[in-house]
Amino acid sequence: MSRALDATLRAxxxxxxxxxxxxxxxxxxxxxxxxxxxxxxxxxxxxxALLAVVAVTLPFVLLRPGPAAPPATPTPTPxxxxxxxxxxxxxxxxxxxxxxxxxDWVVTRAQAAGGSGNGFLLDRKxxxxxxxxxxxxxxxxxxxxxVAVTDEARPRDVGLIDLSSGKTRWYEVxxxxxxxxxxxxGRRLLFTTRQLDHFGFIVLKTDGTKRxxxxxxxxWFCTDICNFTWSRDGREVLLPQTGGTGHxxxxxxxxxxxxxxxxxxxxxxxxxxxxxxxAGPWAWSPDGKFVVVQGQQEPLLVxxxxxxxxxxxxxxxxxxxxxxxxxxxxxxxxxxxxLADPTGRELVRQPLPKQLVDLELTVAPR
Amino acid sequence: xxxxxxxxxxxxxxERGPALLRVAYALAxxxxxxxxxxxxxxxxxxxxxxxxRGDAEPYVKRILYxxxxxxxxxxxRRLEVPVAELPERAAVGDSGDDSDLRLLLRAALRSLPxxxxxxxxxxxxxxxxxxxxxxxxxxxxxxxxxxxxxxxxRLRKLxxxxxxxxxxxxxxx
Numbered sequence: 001m002s003r004a005l006d007a008t009l010r011a012x013x014x015x016x017x018x019x020x021x022x023x024x025x026x027x028x029x030x031x032x033x034x035x036x037x038x039x040x041x042x043x044x045x046x047x048x049a050l051l052a053v054v055a056v057t058l059p060f061v062l063l064r065p066g067p068a069a070p071p072a073t074p075t076p077t078p079x080x081x082x083x084x085x086x087x088x089x090x091x092x093x094x095x096x097x098x099x100x101x102x103x104d105w106v107v108t109r110a111q112a113a114g115g116s117g118n119g120f121l122l123d124r125k126x127x128x129x130x131x132x133x134x135x136x137x138x139x140x141x142x143x144x145x146x147v148a149v150t151d152e153a154r155p156r157d158v159g160l161i162d163l164s165s166g167k168t169r170w171y172e173v174x175x176x177x178x179x180x181x182x183x184x185x186g187r188r189l190l191f192t193t194r195q196l197d198h199f200g201f202i203v204l205k206t207d208g209t210k211r212x213x214x215x216x217x218x219x220w221f222c223t224d225i226c227n228f229t230w231s232r233d234g235r236e237v238l239l240p241q242t243g244g245t246g247h248x249x250x251x252x253x254x255x256x257x258x259x260x261x262x263x264x265x266x267x268x269x270x271x272x273x274x275x276x277x278x279a280g281p282w283a284w285s286p287d288g289k290f291v292v293v294q295g296q297q298e299p300l301l302v303x304x305x306x307x308x309x310x311x312x313x314x315x316x317x318x319x320x321x322x323x324x325x326x327x328x329x330x331x332x333x334x335x336x337x338x339l340a341d342p343t344g345r346e347l348v349r350q351p352l353p354k355q356l357v358d359l360e361l362t363v364a365p366r
Numbered sequence: 367x368x369x370x371x372x373x374x375x376x377x378x379x380x381e382r383g384p385a386l387l388r389v390a391y392a393l394a395x396x397x398x399x400x401x402x403x404x405x406x407x408x409x410x411x412x413x414x415x416x417x418x419r420g421d422a423e424p425y426v427k428r429i430l431y432x433x434x435x436x437x438x439x440x441x442x443r444r445l446e447v448p449v450a451e452l453p454e455r456a457a458v459g460d461s462g463d464d465s466d467l468r469l470l471l472r473a474a475l476r477s478l479p480x481x482x483x484x485x486x487x488x489x490x491x492x493x494x495x496x497x498x499x500x501x502x503x504x505x506x507x508x509x510x511x512x513x514x515x516x517x518x519x520r521l522r523k524l525x526x527x528x529x530x531x532x533x534x535x536x537x538x539x
Contacts, residue, residue, distance in 0.1 A: 005518075008528070009490055009521075010490040011468055012472055013486055015468050015471075016391070016392050016475050017388040017389065020390075020400060021397055022387075023387055026379055026383045026387065026405070027376045029401075029405050030405050030411075031372065031379075033408070033412075034375070034411070034413055036409075037409055037410070038412075152410070152432070175504045176435060176505075194435070194481075
């Protein structure tokens with residue numbers, strides 16, 4: 001590069017930066033946002049404080065157990081009725097046993113959205129929740145005792161904590177990682193990688209072996225939210241595809257479908273004309289005939305064979321817990337989880353403990 | 367203790383905020399996104415203040431760059447900063463005016479993908495070497511060089527007058 005070009009570029013970048021206007025309330029705004037992060041931590045840590053002494057006796061250096069066991073209370077049996085059955089809110093000592101949701105799924109993790117590092121984590125072996133204030137991301141496997149954790153201080157790595165032994169192993173995965181997602185069998189982790197000049201996915205096995213597969217975005221176009229997710233059976237991974245008809249920041253780009261890839265060798269397998277993005281493996285019906293996606297405007301139930309929209313739904317982040325039952329967090333009322341039929345008709349409603357209301361939750365089969 | 371933290375943090379933001387906002391603006395390309403990007407990074411710094419207080423500025427910058435390019439922060443972060451229109455192409459030998467060229471370049475910079483703009487920001491705004499840029503972005507030096515080359519190629523395409531002017535400047539030096 002010539003010196004003149006170098007100087008011109010330097011001047012242009014400085015010009016660009018100089019275009020910024022002062023933000024007089026920057027400190028106040030950042031303080032407010034930072035305090036909200038801290039408040040979430042305090043809420044989630046409050047229960048754990050009771051047993052802080054017990055915590056140090058456990059083999060987990062970084063995880064602390066939740067409050068003491070509550071008196072046993074029978075969990076109401078969810079039944080499908082024309083109007084939603086309201087279940088009782090869990091008691092104050094809910095952390096002492098798995099929080100079972102309608103459909104027999106459980107809450108496995110609760111953490112402040114945005115990854116402030118605080119939250120609750122289900123220890124399946126001991127049947128209770130632990131709290132943690134160390135990690136920026138906590139991702140329990142849908143089955144078993146492994147928990148993937150991330151730390152912004154080491155953005156290339158992922159840690160795997162085995163809750164049964166308390167051991168943590170860190171693995172270097174790669175650069176510019178996003179969209180960490182467990183396979184449904186809890187044996188592999190999927191990452192989307194957006195390295196500076198590479199785009200693709202990484203599959204990390206729990207023994208630390210990994211494979212990276214680059215995907216040609218010029219050939220398989222994705223101009224919008226482009227994270228890889230697992231299929232319901234964990235045998236394929238998929239990427240939303242856009243039509244390449246232009247990109248508008250104001251709306252989601254129309255989807256041409258989802259393209260399937262092999263997680264074993266990265267081969268492109270097929271394109272299915274689904275007009276939206278599945279949130280993950282549980283968004284697919286067990287028989288694979290339907291999928292819930294985030295469409296351009298709203299969540300949709302879609303027939304996978306034809307791509308035909310069956311009906312809109314209240315939420316896109318759903319778990320298809322049986323052939324005809326969906327479990328999701330109620331939008332505009334995130335205090336409740338609901339079990340609904342595929343039309344979105346609510347059948348059972350389960351309020352959450354108040355400590356979880358403002359947190360992001362992960363659920364998994366019991 | 368909280369008052370001490372708040373006081374230290376506020377003093378830090380008051381002192382370094384404007385400089386950090388310039389960096390955020392160069393990365394994000396517009397005022398609203400820059401403030402959002404910076405406030406998010408500062409909030410994370412506040413939440414970790416006892417651990418990073420002596421090293422806050424590098425921490426905030428690291429969060430800024432990684433949030434902007436990595437996608438960890440939010441799935442909805444889009445790939446490119448929107449520009450209302452592509453910058454008009456400069457006619458070759460049009461005016462030879464530096465300010466016109468820089469105006470066009472500034473608009474063209476906004477249209478670069480975040481990764482390419484991040485590389486140029488680190489190299490030209492923060493005056494980091496290729497190696498330092500690579501270390502901060504967590505990539506190889508060769509990748510920084512290739513991203514710089516791609517960015518330059520795109521800028522040349524958008525602003526053809528770039529080469530004309532710089533060639534003239536070289537000749538008349």
